[in-house]
Amino acid sequence: MAMSLGQAGRVLVKPLRVVLQPPALLFNRSYTAIAEARAVLNGELESIRTAGTWKSERIISSKQGPHINVDGSRILNFCANNYLGLSSHPEVVQAGIDALKSYGAGLSSVRFICGTQDLHKNLEKKLAEFHEREDCILYASCFDANAGLFEVLLGPEDAVLSDELNHASIIDGIRLCRAKRLRYKHLDLRDLESKLKESQSSRMRLVVTDGVFSMDGDVAPLVGICDLAEQYGAMVFIDECHATGFLGPRGRGTDELLGVMERVDIVNSTLGKALGGAAGGYTVGPKPLIDLLRQRSRPYLFSNSLPPPVVGCATRAVELLLASSDIAHTMSAKTMRFRNKMTEAGFTISGSAHPICPVMLGDARLASLIADDMLKLGVYVIGFSFPVVPKGKARIRVQISVAHTDDDIDHCVDAFVQTARKHGVVS
Structure with missing residues (x-):
């Protein structure tokens, strides 16, 4: 809006010329755009039905x-x-009820502002103990845990080597990082080795695999993966969503099943399957990594903290598994x-x-x-x-x-x- 100061000190406002289109024209333009969008969307939907x-x-x-x-x-x-049938286990349900009464429905905030309660820290401690790792960080889902890890850990001078059938959340998380990306054939150790040789000039290398592949039920060859990682100086990451709680002698997961717990560096998993079935995910690994994720991991920094009832249920589920492997x-x-x-x-x-x-x-x-x-x-x-x-x-x-x-x-x-x-x- 243009203004000038008159002789008497008054502010003189030049009238703003606005050309208004007839309402019918605006409506028709909007209607045409919506109609075209609907036609495109309906076409996509029909192709899904036809297939x-x-x-x-x-x-x-x-x-x-x-x-x-x-x-x-x-x-x-x-x-x-x-x-493990824990989503409706009486003790798990009661723990959620108790947490709801004591801590409320939610925090209305992200963790670093005013969204961390002692029950969050307690669950992180128990998950780190369960996986026998140094530290743990909670996320709203394991999808978020996978989305928040690779961008923080890996830079342009690094490389990530990923099984071609890894979960969609891993694929999306890797897309967010700037590291060199190499895919190796599903469960193929020879191809993995060739990719490790190809990426030897990288500062850090991370081999990434599902512990158990959710659509096929096949288990990653972690012994061979760890052997190659150690031979070529790489780290190992596994997603354990379909293993945590029931694979291995104590239900610790694929790394315990195959005897490589101390050789796998980073584990991501979920609270939304065997561990109570509600929601939430987490990363366990070296404390410096977890500390860095708390500072820079976007899904952690910009998502509300897990609701207390969810944390209460998951905590009781983990406690049951720490106490006994019978389930x-x-x-x-x-x-x-x-x-x-x-x-x-x-x-x-x-x-x-x-x-x-x-x-x-x-x-x-x-x-x-x-x-x-x-x-x-x-x-x-x-x-x-x-x-x-x-x-x-x-x-x-x-x-x-x-x-x-x-x-x-x-x-x-x-x-x-x-x-x-x-x-x-x-x-």
């Missing part, structure tokens, strides 16, 4: 567990990450019961000896149809297809829980056989 990869959400009206209520029916649940020990027998019975029936089950049991079907539409028919038989499973898994490798991912009984597992197998025969998958 048979549409992902519907079934509404659950009960707590998570081996049996849940869906559409008014009580059915068996075989697609949750509730590996984790029952997982193996239940897993092998399902895998063996399904293999005998003629199904192809990916992975080995892990409660993630992908029933390989190939066709996306077929996986979706079988999952829908299984629901009619009282078994809740979900078909996975592109882009969650590669094209042509659709499957139904069954997940075994300690909370499943042998009868539950047998009922699931029988439903698979009945439905697969209907669609000509098995004889």
Whole structure:
């Protein structure tokens, strides 16, 4: 707005000329843009439906567990990450209630301002103890933990070597950092070694892998990875979301299972699966790294702290596992019961000896149809297809829980056989 000072000291304001468009013209322009956007979006949605990869959400009206209520029916649940059945464990639930009463619903703040409570520090201490690492930092999710690590740790003079089938959160986290990025073939130690040789001029190198790959249930060859990392002077990172709490003699994870706990430098994992099933993720590792993450990790600095009830539930879950390994020990027998019975029936089950049991079907539409028919038989499973898994490798991912009984597992197998025969998958 232009102004000039008049002789009498008054402020004279020159009128601002505004050319207003007729309301109808503005509306038409806006309507045209919205209509065009809708056409594009609807086209994308229709292509998903046509490909048979549409992902519907079934509404659950009960707590998570081996049996849940869906559409008014009580059915068996075989697609949750509730590996140890702790999401509805009475002591875990009560710990969440107690934390809610004592600490409130949430902090309304990020950690470094006024969002850290003693219960956050207590959980971090117990997680570090559980994984036998120096320190721990909590995040809102393991997706955030993966998004917040690599950018802080690695710079342009460094290199990150990542398994080609690593979780999407790892891929996205690596994209945020400025390090040289090299992908090695899935579980291929020869290719990893060639990438280590290729990156020898880098200041720091980090080998990055899922401990257990969530879509296939296969386990990373950590002994060979650690051998190569030590030979070529690299560090090792594992994502343990589908291993923490139940793999290994004490349920510490893939690194304990394979005897390399002291050789893996950094572990990211989740509170949202075996450890209570609510939400939250974390990084455990060397204290200088954890201290640096508290100073610079963006998802940590700019996200509200975990709600007290979530922290309370997770803390009790970790305490139960620190006190006894009995819960984790029952997982193996239940897993092998399902895998063996399904293999005998003629199904192809990916992975080995892990409660993630992908029933390989190939066709996306077929996986979706079988999952829908299984629901009619009282078994809740979900078909996975592109882009969650590669094209042509659709499957139904069954997940075994300690909370499943042998009868539950047998009922699931029988439903698979009945439905697969209907669609000509098995004889």
